[in-house]
Amino acid sequence: MESQLTLSNELRKLVEARMERTLKGIEDTLRSILENEEMSLEDLKEDIKSLEESFNLLSQKWNLEILYTLFLKSTVSFSDLKKILGVNSRTLSDKLKSLKRFGYIERNVETGPPLRVDYTLTLRGKNSVLLALPLLYYSSS
Numbered sequence: 001m002e003s004q005l006t007l008s009n010e011l012r013k014l015v016e017a018r019m020e021r022t023l024k025g026i027e028d029t030l031r032s033i034l035e036n037e038e039m040s041l042e043d044l045k046e047d048i049k050s051l052e053e054s055f056n057l058l059s060q061k062w063n064l065e066i067l068y069t070l071f072l073k074s075t076v077s078f079s080d081l082k083k084i085l086g087v088n089s090r091t092l093s094d095k096l097k098s099l100k101r102f103g104y105i106e107r108n109v110e111t112g113p114p115l116r117v118d119y120t121l122t123l124r125g126k127n128s129v130l131l132a133l134p135l136l137y138y139s140s141s
Contacts, residue, residue, distance in 0.1 A: 019134040054128075057102055062087055062095045064132060067104060070121045071129045075108075078117045104128060 033039050039047075058064060062085065069084055070076055076084070082092055096119060099105045104125035110116040121129070 023134065054102065057098060058128065058132065060095070060098075062091065063099060064129075064136075066092075066095055066099060066119075067121065067125055067129045067132075070105060070119055071126060075118050075120045078119070081119065099125070 030044070034041065034044065065085055066081065069081060078092070078096070082089060085092070096105065096107070100107055103122055106120050106122055108118045108120065110118070
C-alpha cells in the first residue's frame with residue numbers, strides 16, 4: 001500500500017513539472033508574439049473572445065466528463081456512456097450532439113441487429129481534454 005502512495009506522489013510531481021513547463025512555454029510564446037508585434041493586443045483579445053463559445057460548451061455539465069471518459073476508454077457506446085456517467089438518455093444525446101457539432105467527438109453507427117452507436121474523440125477532443133487537465137488541476141488547488 002505504501003508503494004502505491006509513493007508512486008502516486010511521484011506521478012503527481014512528474015505531471016506538475018510537465019504542466020509547469022507547458023504553461024511557461026505558452027506564456028513565453030504569447031509574450032514573444034506581443035513583443036515582436038506579430039499580433040496586437042486587440043487582435044489577441046479578439047482571438048481569445050472567439051474561444052468563448054468553446055469554453056462555454058466545455059464548462060457545461062457532463063461535457064468534460066464525456067470527453068474524459070472517451071479519452072480513457074477510447075471508443076464507447078451510447079449505452080456504456082449512459083451507464084458510466086449515470087446520465088439520462090435525453091441529456092446524454094443532447095450533449096453528444098453538441099460535442100459532435102463542435103468537432104470534439106465522432107459518431108460511428110454500426111448497422112445490423114442490434115444497431116450500435118459508438119463515440120470516439122477527434123484530435124480536437126483529445127487535445128481539449130489534455131489542455132483542460134492543467135486548468136482543472138490548478139483551479140482546484
